[in-house]
Amino acid sequence: MLVGAFELVEPLPELREPTLLLALQPWIDVGSVGSMALTYLEEAWGARPLGHLARPGRFYDFTRYRPTLYRRGRHREISVPNTYLRYVQGQGDTDWLLVHALEPHSHGEDFVDSLVKVMQELGVRQYCLIGSYYAPIPHTRPLLLTGMAASDSTTARLRAVGVRESQYEGPTTIVALTTEEARLRGIDAMSALVQLPAYAQLERDYRGLYTLLTCLSSLFGFSLDLERLRLEGERQYATLDDQVKRDPRLHSWVEELERIYDAEVSSGAPDETPRLSPELERFLEEIERRWEGPQGPGPDA
Numbered sequence: 001m002l003v004g005a006f007e008l009v010e011p012l013p014e015l016r017e018p019t020l021l022l023a024l025q026p027w028i029d030v031g032s033v034g035s036m037a038l039t040y041l042e043e044a045w046g047a048r049p050l051g052h053l054a055r056p057g058r059f060y061d062f063t064r065y066r067p068t069l070y071r072r073g074r075h076r077e078i079s080v081p082n083t084y085l086r087y088v089q090g091q092g093d094t095d096w097l098l099v100h101a102l103e104p105h106s107h108g109e110d111f112v113d114s115l116v117k118v119m120q121e122l123g124v125r126q127y128c129l130i131g132s133y134y135a136p137i138p139h140t141r142p143l144l145l146t147g148m149a150a151s152d153s154t155t156a157r158l159r160a161v162g163v164r165e166s167q168y169e170g171p172t173t174i175v176a177l178t179t180e181e182a183r184l185r186g187i188d189a190m191s192a193l194v195q196l197p198a199y200a201q202l203e204r205d206y207r208g209l210y211t212l213l214t215c216l217s218s219l220f221g222f223s224l225d226l227e228r229l230r231l232e233g234e235r236q237y238a239t240l241d242d243q244v245k246r247d248p249r250l251h252s253w254v255e256e257l258e259r260i261y262d263a264e265v266s267s268g269a270p271d272e273t274p275r276l277s278p279e280l281e282r283f284l285e286e287i288e289r290r291w292e293g294p295q296g297p298g299p300d301a
Contacts, residue, residue, distance in 0.1 A: 003121045004114025005058065006085065008051035013087055015095040017125035019220060022099040022115075027173045028131030031196050031205030037130055037212050038098045044224060047086040047098055051118075056082040059104040059111050085118070092222050097124065101175065108174030116181045126188045127178065130216070132208050135195035136276060136284055138257040139240045141265075143211045149190040150183035161218040163192050192216065197257075198284050199250065200240055207233030253280045 001010050021041070023034030041047070053059060057080075065081035081102055088096040097118075104111040119127065137144060146166040149155040155165060182189040192215055194208045202208075210229040217224055244251050256277060276284070 002054060003051075004117040005053055005055065005110060006051050006083075006114055006118055007054040008085070008118070008121075009049065012122065013048075013050070013089065013095075015087060015089065015097070015122055016093070017123055018087070018095040018097050019126040019128065020097040020099060020119060020124045021216075022101050022127070022129050022175075022178075023131055024101045024103055024129065024173065024175055027103050027175075028129075028133050028193055030132050030134055031200075031202050031208045033194055033196070033205055033208040033212055034131035035100060036204060036209050037216070038100055040209070040213065040224075040229075041088070041096070042086055042098055045088040045091050045096070047088045047096075050085040050087045050097065052082045052084050053114075056080055059083075059107055060102060061105040064105060065102060092220075094125065094220075097122065103173055103175060109177070112175060112177045112181060115175075115178055116185065119182060119187055120185060124182075124187055126220075127182045127190070128216075128219075129175075129179065129191040130193070130212060131191075132194040132196050132205070132212070134198035136257060136280075137195050137197055137261055138254050139197040139200055139207075139237050140254065140258060141261050143208060144195045145192055145211065145215055146195065147190060147192040148179070150179060151188065154188055154190050157219065158190060158192065161215055163215065163219075166191075166193075192219065197240075199253070202236060205233075206236055209233070253283065256280055 001008055001012070021038060023029060023038045025035060029035050060081055062081070067081065068079045070077045070079060083099065083101045086098045088098065099115075101115075118124075135144070145163045146168075147158050147163040148166050149158055159165070179189040179191065192212065194212050194215075196202075196205055196208050206229050210226055210233045213224060213226055213229065216222075217226075244254050257280075260276065275281075
């Protein structure tokens with residue numbers, strides 16, 4: 001059946017006031033943290049397909065999100081980029097919708113409207129945007145999370161699990177409208193994003209993944225065995241330690257980031273912490289320019 005622009009399976013599953021988690025590529029998925037988190041939950045919980053955009057070409061430029069050609073024996077198959085929805089039943093006191101979303105290139109308002117219609121059709125109670133972005137933080141300190149909420153009570157919930165309220169202003173994504181549209185329809189909307197060290201540039205950041213899943217476990221009250229992820233994250237960041245030791249310039253920059261991090265965490269006021277040195281600021285800006293995603297220090301939505 002069609003719900004907005006989404007084609008959903010029939011019959012629709014009967015879900016208990018589900019919570020919807022959405023990971024958005026490529027805008028806030030550096031280190032693949034958001035998309036890996038959804039995949040981890042899908043595998044751990046046995047998620048089932050729910051639907052996808054019926055006509056993804058209405059929203060996506062296929063010269064930017066390229067279709068992929070596969071060979072299965074003598075036959076060729078083409079996978080077209082799309083936004084996919086899956087559902088999970090029987091995990092705790094609520095059921096779940098898990099959405100791997102690609103940021104639309106066009107008709108963004110229709111994309112948002114369709115997503116909100118799916119929420120209404122399935123009785124979604126909570127909506128949370130998850131992901132990660134590059135920030136001027138050192139890999140030698142605990143990763144930070146920032147987020148936003150549509151209500152004071154949800155802001156307090158985020159703060160209780162270590163998510164700092166975002167003060168970001170600047171370029172964002174049209175999908176950010178989902179938070180406001182969900183709030184207007186009585187859905188408890190929020191976001192939780194992990195800050196990753198900008199100089200690390202890991203394709204799959206497992207410490208970021210561990211940090212995000214630990215946060216979600218506390219926020220929504222479910223339990224996961226994350227020890228394997230924790231160890232893999234430690235291994236990755238130990239490799240970063242070795243790289244920093246071999247590069248005197250990078251070593252000095254990490255020490256500078258540590259001083260700023262410690263000052264900000266202790267004061268709790270980002271505006272009162274020391275500024276980056278011009279050389280380090282240029283270095284981080286160059287890293288951001290090399291990344292094909294958006295510019296900016298923290299695209300919270």
